[in-house]
Amino acid sequence: MLFVLSPVFCQDVLIRNATVITANEASARDVLIRQGVIEKVAPRIGVIEGVDTLDATGQFLIPGLIDAHVHIGEVHGFNPQQQTAHPDLVEAFNAQLPRSFLYWGFTTLIDFGGDMDRIREFENHQVRPDLFHAGSTLPVANGYPMHYVPDPQRFYAFDNFLWLESERERIPEAIDPKAHSPKACVNRAAERGARLIKTYFEPGFEGVKLPLPTPELFSDLVSQAKKVNLPIAVHMNSLQAYQFVSQYEVDLTAHGLWNWGPHFGQLSSLPQPVAEVLDALQARGTAYMATLQVIDGLRALADPHFFEDPELRRVVPQAILDWYQTEEGKWFVREFLDGRPAEKVYTIFSTIRKQGQASLAYIKKDRVLFGTDTPSSPTYGNPPGYNGYKEILQMGESGMSPKEIFLAMTVNNARVFKLAQHGQVAAGMVGNVLLLKTNPLESLDAYNQIHTVILHGKPIGRKSLAAR
Numbered sequence: 052m053l054f055v056l057s058p059v060f061c062q063d064v065l066i067r068n069a070t071v072i073t074a075n076e077a078s079a080r081d082v083l084i085r086q087g088v089i090e091k092v093a094p095r096i097g098v099i100e101g102v103d104t105l106d107a108t109g110q111f112l113i114p115g116l117i118d119a120h121v122h123i124g125e126v127h128g129f130n131p132q133q134q135t136a137h138p139d140l141v142e143a144f145n146a147q148l149p150r151s152f153l154y155w156g157f158t159t160l161i162d163f164g165g166d167m168d169r170i171r172e173f174e175n176h177q178v179r180p181d182l183f184h185a186g187s188t189l190p191v192a193n194g195y196p197m198h199y200v201p202d203p204q205r206f207y208a209f210d211n212f213l214w215l216e217s218e219r220e221r222i223p224e225a226i227d228p229k230a231h232s233p234k235a236c237v238n239r240a241a242e243r244g245a246r247l248i249k250t251y252f253e254p255g256f257e258g259v260k261l262p263l264p265t266p267e268l269f270s271d272l273v274s275q276a277k278k279v280n281l282p283i284a285v286h287m288n289s290l291q292a293y294q295f296v297s298q299y300e301v302d303l304t305a306h307g308l309w310n311w312g313p314h315f316g317q318l319s320s321l322p323q324p325v326a327e328v329l330d331a332l333q334a335r336g337t338a339y340m341a342t343l344q345v346i347d348g349l350r351a352l353a354d355p356h357f358f359e360d361p362e363l364r365r366v367v368p369q370a371i372l373d374w375y376q377t378e379e380g381k382w383f384v385r386e387f388l389d390g391r392p393a394e395k396v397y398t399i400f401s402t403i404r405k406q407g408q409a410s411l412a413y414i415k416k417d418r419v420l421f422g423t424d425t426p427s428s429p430t431y432g433n434p435p436g437y438n439g440y441k442e443i444l445q446m447g448e449s450g451m452s453p454k455e456i457f458l459a460m461t462v463n464n465a466r467v468f469k470l471a472q473h474g475q476v477a478a479g480m481v482g483n484v485l486l487l488k489t490n491p492l493e494s495l496d497a498y499n500q501i502h503t504v505i506l507h508g509k510p511i512g513r514k515s516l517a518a519r
Contacts, residue, residue, distance in 0.1 A: 062086045062508040065099060066484075069107035071476050072492060074458055082112060084482035087507035091478055105510055110502055111490050113457070114476050115158025115180075115483035117464040118439050120305060120342060120422025123148065123173050123182070124166030127367075128375055128431035130382065143368045145172070147518050148435055149179035151366035153504050154516040155436035158483035159473050161464075163249050163284070163305065163424070164188065165211070165240075178506065181483065183468065185284075186245025187211035189236045189272070192218040194262040195253035195286070211236050213250070213272070215262055233268065237275040246468055248276040249305065251286040252295055266298075273299050282467055288345075290314070290324060297331040303420060303467055304332070307341035309407030316402050321413055329413050338467050341411045342424040343404070343445040344438050350400035351432025352384045353393040365517040366437045375431045383429045408449040416451060420467060421459040440498055447495050454492050482508040 063085050071080040071092065081096040082089060098104075126134055126144050134141050152160060162170060162184040170184050190197045192215040197205045203223050206212065214222070214231035229235065237248055250272060255261040264272070276283040282302035287293060289310035296304075308329065314322035332339070351357045363372060374380045388396055411419070423442045426433035446456050465474025472481045484505045491497035504511045 062482075063102045064482075064505065064508050064510060065096060065102050065104045066107050066112065066486075066505070067096075067104055069110055069112035069486065070490075072111055072113045072457070072490065073476065074454065074462065077111070077490065077492070080112070082476065082484065084484075084505070084508040087482045088472075089476065089478055089480045089482050089484075092476060105503075105505075107486050110486040110488060111497070112476060113485050113487065113491060114461045114474055114480070115485055115504070115506075116156045116439070116460045116498075117159040117161070117421065117468075117470070117473060118152065118157045118423055118425065118460075119161045119420055119464045119468060120163050120340060121152075121160045121425045121435075122164040122166075123160065123162050124164045124169035125426050125429070127426045127433065127435070128371075128380065128383065128429060130429060133379065133382075137374070140368075140371050140374060144371055147366070147368055149173065149176045150516045151434070151436035151518065152180050152439075153178070153436070153506065153511070154366060154501075154513060155440050156485045156498060156501050156504065157436060157439055158485075158504065158506060159183070159470065161185075161246060161422070161468060163247075163422075165249070167243060178511070180506075181473070181481065183246040183470070184244065185247050185249040186240035186243035187236075189213050189233075189240065189248060189250040191215045191251070191262050191264050191268070192222055192231075194264075195251050195255070198259075198261055211239050213264065213268060215264070215268070218262055233272040233275045237272070237279055237281070241279045241281060245281060246470075247302075248272075248281050248283045249286070250283065252292040253286060254289060254291055263295075269295075269299060273301060280469075282469070284340075290328065293328045293332065294324075297328050297335065297337075300335050301337055303338040304340055305342070305422070306345065306424065307339065307343060307407045308410040309343075309346060309403050311406050315406075318402070318405055318409065321409055325410065326413060329410060333415055333418060336418070338418050338420050338463070339411070339414045340420040340422040341407060341414075341446065341449075342422055342427070342442075343407050343411065343449070344423050344425070344433060344442045345427040346400055346404045346407055347441060347445070348427045348430045348432035348438070349387065350397055350404065352387045352430060353397040353400070355393070357432065362437050362440075363434055366434045367431075368518045380431075383431075387430075404445075408445065411446065411449040411451070416455040417458075417463070419446075419451070419455065419459045420464050421446075421456070422464075443495055443498055453495055456495065457491055482506075
C-alpha cells in the first residue's frame, strides 16, 4: 500500500522484496521499521500483526540522502523588502520548501546559516526532512558575511561574531571582547545545539577587501571546536583561502576550490599551486565539500533558457516562478550582471564551473562530502531539492563514479557530522529510506526515478510532494 500526505504518521511498516543497496552489494531484503527506526533487515521477515506491508518488488532501497550544506532561512530570489511586500509568495515558498527537498530524496539536511528562528519554523512542519544546524556561525568582526548588514545592526544580526582586535574601533563600545573570544563563540554555538562550527575565510570580491582571521585567532578557534567535539567547517573557495586554511587541522571545507586567482582559465592541466594546496589539505585529512552548484546558481542568472526547465515547477510554486520573471523579480539579475553582457558572464562562470570540477576530480573520493549550499546567494538558480540532483550530475561530470557519489551523500556525510543513526540501511538507523525504480550504482538518473520516500516509517508517494 502507498500513503499520501496525511496528518497522522504511519510509524510502522514492513517493506518486502526490496533490493537493498549498500556500498558493496545489492541484495534482496525485507526491512522492518517500527516507531520510525529500522528494527530489522533480513532476507525474509514473517507477517507481523498490525504492521502495514509495502511490496517493493523490482525496486531499489537506499538510505535517505543527506544534503550537508543548505540555508533553509532564505526565501530564494527575494530581498528582505520584497519578502515584506509579498507575504503570500513567502508563505507559499516556505510551505513547499521541505516537500521539495523530500521530492528529490533528501531526508536529512544540515543548515549552515544559523537563523534559529527560521530553523524553529522549519521544524514545525509535520512532513519535513530531519534538520541539523550550525547553531550560530562565527564570522570575524565586519568580515564576510557580516558586511552585508548595515553597521551597527550587523553586530546583533551576527551575535556570535569573533572579536578581531584590528576592528576594535568599528565595534560598538557596549560589546565585551571576552564574550566574542573563540572559546565563548564555540561554546555559544554548542549551547544552541550546533552540529558543527562554521567560520569564514573570505578575502573579498569585486574590489572589496574584507577583514580576515589572524593565524592566532584561527588556531585558537580550531582548538576550541575540538574541545567540544564538533567538526569545524570553513567557508573558503579561493586559492588564497585554501593556502591559509590548509595549515590547520580543520574537518571540512564548506566549498570547493574554484577560484584559482591568477591561474584562471588554465584548464589544460591542474595548475601546480592548486594541486599543491589540495595535497596539503588531504594530508591533514580534511574532508572536501565541492558545492559545485554555487557557480551554476549564479550562471543561471545569465541563462535566458533557465525557466524552460520543467523540473522547476515540481519544486517551486508557479506563482513564484512567474514573479521571478517580472522586472521586480529580476532585481538580483541586474545587480549580478552589473551592466555586463549576459553572454560574457555566462562564459566566465562556465570557466569557473570547469575549475571547480577539475579540483574535485583531483581529490581522493573517500574524503568527498555532499552539500549544495542551497541557496548560495539571493539567486533563484538553486531551486530546493532539484539543486541537489544537479549537484549529483555535476559530480558525475567531474569523474566521480555512481558508487562514490552514493557514499558522499550517505556514509561520508554521516561519518563527518557524527550522524550515528543516518546514512545506512541497518538495524538501529532512522527509518528514512527511498525506493527507486532503477539502480543508483548503475546510473545517476536513478535519483530522478524515486517511487516512494519513506520518512520515519511513513511511505509517501513522490508525486504528492511536488509543488502545486
